Amino acid sequence: MSASPALSLAFLAVVLGLGSSAISLLAGRQPRVLRLLAMPLVGLCGLAALGAGVLALTQGGSVSATLPLGLPWMPWHVRLDALSGLFLMVIGLVTSVLGLYGPAYVRSFEYGRDSLVALGGFTGLFLVGMLLVVLADDAFLFMVAWELMSLSSYFLVAFQHENAANRRAAFLYLLMAHIGGLTILLGFGVLAAFGGGFDFDAMRAATLSPGWASVAFALAFVGFGMKAGLVPMHAWLPEAHPVAPSHISALMSGVMLKVAVYGFIRVVLDLNGEVQWFWGVVLLAVGSVSALMGVLFALMQTDLKRLLAYSSVENLGIIFIALGLALLFQATEHSMLAALALVAALYHVINHALFKGLLFLGAGAILHSTHERDLEQMGGLLRRMPWTGYFFLIGCLSISALPPFNGFVSEWLTFQAALQAWQLESGVLRSLIPIASAVLALTGALVAATFVKVYGVAFLGQARSRHVRRARVVPFGMRAGQGVLALLCVLLGVLPTQVIHLIDPVATELLGTGMPQAGASGWLWLTPISAETASYSAPLSILALALIAGLAIWWFKRRTVRGVRRCDPWDCGFAAPTPRMQYTATAFAQPVRRVFGLLFEIEEDRTTGEDGVQRYRLRLTDRLWGLVYAPVARGVESASRRVVRLQSGNVRVYLGWTLATLLVLLWIISGA
Amino acid sequence: MISAWLIALLQALLCAALAPLLVGWVRKVKARLQNRRGAPVLQPYSDLRKLLFKETRVAHTASPLFRIAPYIVFVATWLAAATVPLIALDLPTARIADIIVLVGLLALARFFLALAGMDVGTAFGGMGASREMMVSALAEPAMLMAVFTLAMTAHSTSLVSVMEHHLADGFVLRPSYLFAFGALILVALAECGRIPVDNPSTHLELTMIHEAMILEYTGRHLALMEWAAQIKLLLYGVLVANLFFPWGIGAAFGPLALGIGLAAVVVKLGVLGAALAVGETVLAKMRLFRVPAFLNLALLLGLLGLLSHVILEVGA
Known part of the structure; x- marks a missing residue:
């Protein structure tokens, strides 16, 4: 059907996903099949998608094919280009890790009342839905795949449906997913009416008047923004994401939200033609509000998974701020800067998939081992579950945008793009961008506060309840899954020039310009605009960090007069502290709650x-x-x-x- | 090239070496202002030496993170300080990290400091961590806004380029610089835990922020934490001094230029330290919930600086 190896691999991924789903459905009452066969197939599906994505990015160009499916007069078209390749890679990264993590995690459901047939069956379909959205090259297949993705994830959210709150969350999700789906459909309707056909090629060829293009933009923004959980369309997200099983939460937060970003980029930058400057302003405004509200609500939560879900709202806000910058620069004909902002957004897409996946898997490990999601009951887990503890720490550092981890690179690139605002001619736009970057800076600092709270309360200190005190190390597969993601977080932080080189074809394809200058001073130096304007060397900074820390530790080990002695905590000489005297998560958030009290x-x-x-x-x-x-x-x-x-x-x-x-x-x- | 790296290394060592002196100087001036004789200026060195060789004790409840944290805090702060041009411009280290990376490195140090505070599981540690994160959540954006004003003027986020631009520009009074200067001063006070935000010499439990987080540390761990705090004070001093008044800094690598650079930065820091001491003598510490208003002022000043730059100065 197709000669391209990338497209064949992508098809293989779809077939493997379908296979995994079918096996779970057929297995019926054999719970072990899910663990031993269906979950590994999910992992293989991820690997195939990852391979397809990387191949498509490195080979460049695009391949398309027509499937013998669909309606007689409207066959399904698929196309794999750099943009699809990048998102296939994101899907593949998280999904392949689930192949390691999933088998051990679903084991805990084997003795429960919940239907494993539904879990395995819908997981496979969910994956197939996401893969097909990214591959689709006509509105018909796109909408079918989109609905497949929404519906199958609805069943996954409603997986533990004995609980009324879960049913309510799932219903809210279903409702909002469908309103979103409807507006997307209307958006495609506008594009198809001008293009004279439902396939994307016709839409690309069409020329829309600025008014109609803005209508299509607005419909797409509402539809995809609802899926991406932008404020004020976010209400479903913190309800729905936490109640799904943790590996599904990782998929939903890490990957499904990115599929919405994909759809938005595809429609606005690829299909819709001429970009208007005020679209960028809308994105900046909504992105800033989402980022700030998301992180403030995250900081207030005491349920770990709910907190992570709110943090996804914040991260999607950051992505949309960067996309807004890209649209602004593109509309004012600064394509180089637009490419920089788009690369920043896409870098953050990959990063968020990695660290949010890692953190949800970590939350899943805690849930698996202690049956606890409430931070107020946790404490001291680092000593009980050291592997999960260290991997989770890497996740926290990455999401808090601290150097030399991956989250920092994308935030740094976003700031660099924002700082080029002086090149714009319009004074209004020049002053809007600094305000957005102030919000971004405030968000970054609040994220650090949020994750100090999470890590400090859950993993440090002393256990606040008996079952947490008896937490056990989780099985190898679960640790390995987290380890792979943690390693990727570090690698993407340390080798930014390589990653940008990988992302670059997407910017070239969509905007006509890439970022050739990013690695111009060698792979050690990341210079997004020029070496004089800004440079960052993650490898050298981590080298210096490691070198000095190593030297200091070595010096002390050699010269220490006396070793370290254990004693009781000092605590200003008051009575010996009990676990109940520790600061709680609620107490930790109290100062910020008071400062931003008006918002809640x-x-x-x-x-x-x-x-x-x-x-x-x-x-x-x-x-x-x-x-x-x-x-x-x-x-x-x-x-x-x-x-x-x-x-x-x-x-x-x-x-x-x-x-x-x-x-x-x-x-x-x-x-x- | 080699000589450049050597000078960079020298400058990094100088940062660490000068930091206790600055703290000693501030304490001395403060003591004289309060009609006390005060400890010798070199006292902080003796304190560090004493702590480094004392026995180190760690609480039973502490996790491994508690023992790693001082090293990370110290190294991250030091690396941040090493990237700021102290006596000479155009060092290779300055290319490793620009202003945003510098803020990021300080945030990394703060992250581990706060985690270490929460690790032992005492109430004071958590209290300090919670307050520190609140203060920094408001101070960090103000800091970024202030440095962005400079970065936008120089069209670069590299500290070297900003200073070079400023030197080439001559002395021009820009409204944006005034705002940014005010913002950076306020942020420096908050971030270094000085009066009126935090009191470095307090021993009243409920008013502590920084001290509460390092309450459980002893011996060499405490020495590293204290030293890191001193380097941070020096870093902010150098930022304020060299970003806004870069004159005197060595543009070449000759011994004369470096000597002048060193003398210039010592004088500038001396003046700033004395000003800090006067400020700390005149002002009283604020209540914790007055601090957000203080920092919002800083954020507002920073934003005003940035806006006045993009509105008034870019087109003109």
Whole structure:
């Protein structure tokens, strides 16, 4: 069907995903099949996708094929170019790790009541859906794959459906996924009407007036933004992501959100033609708000997985800030700078997939070993689960954008792009970008606070409950899965020039310009614009860090007068501290909660019970629920109450309505 | 090339060596202002020496991270300081890290400092970590805004280029620089834990921020933590001095230029240290929840600096 090895590998990935799904469905009552066969197949599917993506990126160009599927007059087209290749690589990276992590993790479900058939079956379909979205080259296949992805992930969110909260989260997710799907469909409708066909080639060839192009942009932004969890369309995300099994949370947060970013880039930068400058402004504004709100809510959470989900909102905000910069620069004909911003966004896409995957897998390991998601019950896990502890630390350092880890590189590139704002002619735009970069800086610092809280409360200090005190090391496969992602986080932080070299074809393909100057001073030096403007040498900085630290430790080991002696904690000489006297996650967040109090709806009260014990209760809700979601829900309810009047229960009335509809339709057709 | 790296190494060593002296100087001036005789200027060196050779004790409840943290904090802070041009411009180390990397390295040090505070599981450690992260969450963006103003003016985030641009430009009074200068001073006070944000000599448990985090450290671990804090003070001093008043810094690598550079930076730091001592004598420490207002002022100044630059100065 196709001669290209990259496309063949991509097809192999799809087939493996389908195979994994089919095996789980057929296995029925054999729970072991999922662990021994279906999960490894998922891993192989990931490896194939990874290979296809890397091949497509390194070979350049694009290959397309037509599938003998779909409608007779509208066959399915697939196409693999640099952009698809990059996202295939992202899907492949996280999925292949699940092949290691998954078998051990799903084992804990074997003795439960939950249906493993559903878990395995829908995991495979979910993967196939994501792969096909990225490969699709016409709106028809794209929407089918998109819905496959949304629906199968709905079943994964609803996996533990005995719990009412999970059902509610899944329903909210389903609802918002479909509103999003609808707007995407309408967006494609606009593009297809001008292009005269549903395949992407026709849409690319079409020329839209700025007004219609903006309509298509708005529809795509709402649709994909809803999937990406941008504020204020984020409400489903912190509900849905935490309740899925942890490896699925890693897939949803790490990968599915990126598929939404893919769709957005594909529609706006590839299909939609001429870019308007105010699209960039919209993206900057929404991205900044998402980043800031996301991290503030993350900092307030005490449920580890929920916290990670909110942090995804923040990271998607950062990605959209960088994309906004790319659109602004592209619209004002600074393609080199647009390429820089786009590379920053795509770098962050890869990074977020890696570290969010790593952190969710770490949360899964904790859940597996202690059955606990609540930070307030954790503590001292570093000594009980050292491997998970160190890998999780790397994840925390990476997500907090600290050098020399990967998160820092993408944030650094974003700042570099923002600092080129002086090249813009318009004074308004020149002053908007600094405000966005101030928000980005504030976000970065708050992320560090969030992850100091997470790591300090969960892994350091002393255990706050008995089952956490007895935590066990997780099986090898789970540790290996986290280890691979942690290693990748370090590598992507230390070797940025190579990664940018890999991403570069995407920028060249979409914007016509790449970043040839990034590695111009050799692989050691990352110089996004020129060596005089900015340079960063991650390899040398890590070398210096390691060298001095090594020397210092060696010196002390040699010269130490006396060794280290263990003693009781000092704590200013007060009574020996108990685990209950430690700072809790809620207490840690209190100063920031107070500083940014206006953004939250806080209910707080102190009561003294009959037993004389004082109790403190804190409830913190999103103001947007009251401002946006509740009015919409009320509106829909009252509208549907009015519609109810049509349903009298009388067959003759229904027939009357049907006849009336038919007449109106006939009248419209005859008129046209 | 080799000589450049050697001078860079020399400058890095000089950073670490001068840092205790600056702290000793500030303490001395402060003591004289308060009509005390004060400890000798070289006292911090003796303190470090004493701590380095004392027995090191670690709490039973501490994890391995507690023992690694001092090394990481020290090395990250030192590396950050080594990338700031101290006596000479155009060093190879300055190309390793630009302003943003410098802020990142300091953030790395702070991350481990806060984690170390939470590690033993005492209430004070957690309290210090929580407050430190709140203060830094507001101070870091202000710092970035201030340095971005300079970076945008020089069209470069490299510290060397910023200083070269400033030197070539001559003495021009720009409104953006004034704002950025104010912001950077406020941030420096907050980040180095000086009055009015934190009191480095406090022993009142509930007012501590930095001290609360290193409460459990002894011996060489404590020495490294203290030394890192001193280097950080020096770093901010050099940033303020050399970014806004780069005159005197060695543009070439000759012994004369380096000598003048060293003398210039010592004088500048001496003046700044004395100003800090005066400030600390005149002001009182703020309540913790007044600190956000202080830092918001810094952020606002930084943002104003950046905006006045892009609005007033770019086109003109």
